[in-house]
């Protein structure tokens with residue numbers, strides 16, 4: 097992958113991880129069905145995320161992980177509690193937040209470069225500086241020579257790389273990722289995990305990542321938030337005290353399996369490991 101040094105000038109430092117950037121305070125979401133039944137998806141959810149942190153959200157299917165992410169993106173209003181981002185209340189959308197979904201969401205009629213530029217185009221006319229930033233971002237995600245291609249000419253992994261480049265074009269402070277590597281083969285997934293760490297190291301983005309992979313959560317995160325089954329609450333918040341920068345060697349660190357086992361116990365119960 098290309099280096100990300102080009103981006104350093106955009107965000108020179110992210111020293112100290114002491115400032116709260118995101119806060120969910122007693123946040124909850126209840127959905128009303130057409131028949132009038134209420135479904136409590138998320139309940140009394142409390143979490144503070146510091147500027148520059150990588151936090152993973154793990155938990156059983158249907159426990160409300162995507163709902164938490166959607167609240168932070170302003171796509172879902174909390175029915176109870178509050179969401180704060182950078183000290184302000186999150187109401188409807190927030191320009192400093194970008195979201196990456198499980199499946200790449202490129203527009204098929206635009207070239208890869210134009211897809212990366214699309215969020216700018218939706219706001220205003222693009223400039224030469226925007227185009228060179230889009231090209232830089234493509235280089236960052238290893239697609240420097242793919243800008244003129246059409247999305248269907250790219251593999252799934254390459255499309256997801258382009259989606260990540262696009263999520264960074266407006267230089268958001270916060271990257272929300274909903275199982276971004278879930279649809280990829282194991283090798284591509286490993287590659288993209290390490291690329292994400294590189295991007296984080298050079299840009300200092302605050303990242304909240306939903307993943308079904310416990311190992312991915314331990315590898316990438318400063319802290320892992322484990323959610324309980326529906327209604328989703330925060331069950332445990334675990335600091336991953338494994339040195340950074342992380343690499344493909346990190347899973348061999350003696351503490352790695354300790355953390356992975358602890359998260360597995362939280363999700364499946366302490367007897368699950370002996371059954372596995």
Ligand SMILES: Nc1ncnc2c1ncn2[C@@H]1O[C@H](COP(=O)(O)OP(=O)(O)OP(=O)(O)O)[C@@H](O)[C@H]1O
Nearest residue numbers: 127128135137156157158159160161162163164326
């Ligand atoms: N718009 C909606 N209307 C009604 N119910 C919804 C809506 N969105 C989500 N739900 C319900 O809320 C609960 C939480 O859903 P959510 O998608 O947040 O779970 P999740 O943890 O992301 O699951 P998965 O791991 O399978 O992606 C589920 O029971 C789901 O059916």
Ligand SMILES: [Mg+2]
Nearest residue numbers: 161162163274
């Ligand atoms: Mg989900």
